[in-house]
Amino acid sequence: MINGLRIVLLLATLMFAALVQAxxxxxxxxxxxxQSQQVLKPFREKWPELTPERRQRLQNAAxxxxxxxxxxxxxxxQRLKRWQALSDEDKARLRKRFKRFRAxxxxxxxxxxxxxxxxxxxxxxxxxxxRERWKSMTPEERKAFRQRRMEPMEKNGR
Numbered sequence: 001m002i003n004g005l006r007i008v009l010l011l012a013t014l015m016f017a018a019l020v021q022a023x024x025x026x027x028x029x030x031x032x033x034x035q036s037q038q039v040l041k042p043f044r045e046k047w048p049e050l051t052p053e054r055r056q057r058l059q060n061a062a063x064x065x066x067x068x069x070x071x072x073x074x075x076x077x078q079r080l081k082r083w084q085a086l087s088d089e090d091k092a093r094l095r096k097r098f099k100r101f102r103a104x105x106x107x108x109x110x111x112x113x114x115x116x117x118x119x120x121x122x123x124x125x126x127x128x129x130x131r132e133r134w135k136s137m138t139p140e141e142r143k144a145f146r147q148r149r150m151e152p153m154e155k156n157g158r
Contacts, residue, residue, distance in 0.1 A: 027055040036062040115149075 018137070026031045032040065039062040040047075049056065068076065101109060119127065137145065 026057065029050055032059065032062075034067050039065050 029037070029044060036059060037044070040058055043050070043058060050058070065073065065076070084096070101112070104112070119130070122130075134142070
């Protein structure tokens with residue numbers, strides 16, 4: 001019985017190792033399809049140095065890129081240029097903000113996305129007026145404003 005259990009455990013371990021190796025092999029540069037290689041071309045030289053997790057994220061992003069319309073790709077390029085132009089401090093601040101956003105309950109994230117879309121639909125003059133108002137607030141006023149805006153979402157379960 002014990003020998004049988006050892007054999008089963010050994011086989012399970014070997015199968016797991018084979019699966020891990022197969023996944024790692026699928027993340028090798030030569031295993032990428034031609035379209036993905038084209039999209040990820042800027043990463044080719046550093047590809048062997050990237051972690052499997054980073055490779056997977058890039059491969060997933062390449063897949064999303066391939067499905068985008070030309071207009072969506074144009075917007076994405078603009079966003080990338082804006083991101084690249086940011087200082088390291090601004091990037092760190094935005095990463096921290098995104099991490100806080102991801103930690104919110106799904107209902108609150110959904111409500112914030114909805115409010116952001118509403119803001120984007122405002123005329124540019126109104127958007128600028130609201131931005132200026134926000135900039136003129138003290139940190140305490142901003143905190144109170146955010147709390148007032150979040151209360152309805154929490155009460156309504158949104």
